[in-house]
Amino acid sequence: MAGGLCVDTSAVLRATLEAGTTPDLEAQIASADALITSRLTLVECSRALIRAVELERISEIQRADVLRQLDELWSHCHIWEITRSICDHAAVVAPRTGLRTLDAIHLATFLEARRRLGAELHLLTTDARMRAALAH
Numbered sequence: 001m002a003g004g005l006c007v008d009t010s011a012v013l014r015a016t017l018e019a020g021t022t023p024d025l026e027a028q029i030a031s032a033d034a035l036i037t038s039r040l041t042l043v044e045c046s047r048a049l050i051r052a053v054e055l056e057r058i059s060e061i062q063r064a065d066v067l068r069q070l071d072e073l074w075s076h077c078h079i080w081e082i083t084r085s086i087c088d089h090a091a092v093v094a095p096r097t098g099l100r101t102l103d104a105i106h107l108a109t110f111l112e113a114r115r116r117l118g119a120e121l122h123l124l125t126t127d128a129r130m131r132a133a134l135a136h
Contacts, residue, residue, distance in 0.1 A: 003033035004121040006110040007077070008103075009044040011124045012037070016045075016069045017052070028124060035077040036121065038086075038109040040102060042079070045070055080109050097133035107133055 005028060015026050029035065049066055052058045058066070080086070086108045093111070094104035107123075107130060114121045123134055 003031075004036065004117065005029065005032040005034070005124045006036040006113055006121055007041070008037070008106045008110075008123065008125045008127065008130060009041045009048070010126040010130070012041055012045055012070070012073065013048055014126045016066050016073070017049075017058070019069065025124070025126070029073070034121075035073070036080060036109075036113050036117075037077050038080050038106055039082055040105055040109075042070075042074065044102065080113060082109075086112055093133070097136050099129060099133050103127065103130055103133070106130065110134075 007029065011025060011029070014022050015029055019026065049058070049063050053060060053063050082105060086105060089108035089112060090101070090104040093099065093108050094101060097104070097107070099107060106125075110121070110123045123130070125131060125134075
């Protein structure tokens with residue numbers, strides 16, 4: 001899988017909610033040979049959009065537009081399930097890196113995907129804690 005990306009929630013939300021303001025991020029997603037994400041990303045994105053409407057950061061119309069963009073993105077993604085193996089890996093990753101539970105699941109998903117698919121898979125995140133944990 002050359003040029004593959006594993007995208008986490010932070011990258012997906014930045015590319016969709018802030019579309020047009022993150023051209024490098026958006027270009028990386030658009031040009032990836034393959035996209036992978038955790039099932040968790042779908043749940044977190046859905047909840048983040050509801051919260052953004054509740055806090056009046058976006059309108060219902062904007063939420064609907066972002067949901068359409070997300071549906072398009074999901075149609076190009078390989079969605080990885082949160083398996084026992086990934087949870088076991090997250091349980092090891094979390095204490096070692098100091099990541100919170102859900103971030104540890106994202107990182108464990110990426111590490112499992114890279115182990116199975118090869119070193120050409122990269123994690124795309126805008127979360128500094130995730131980038132720091134990956135460096136461990």
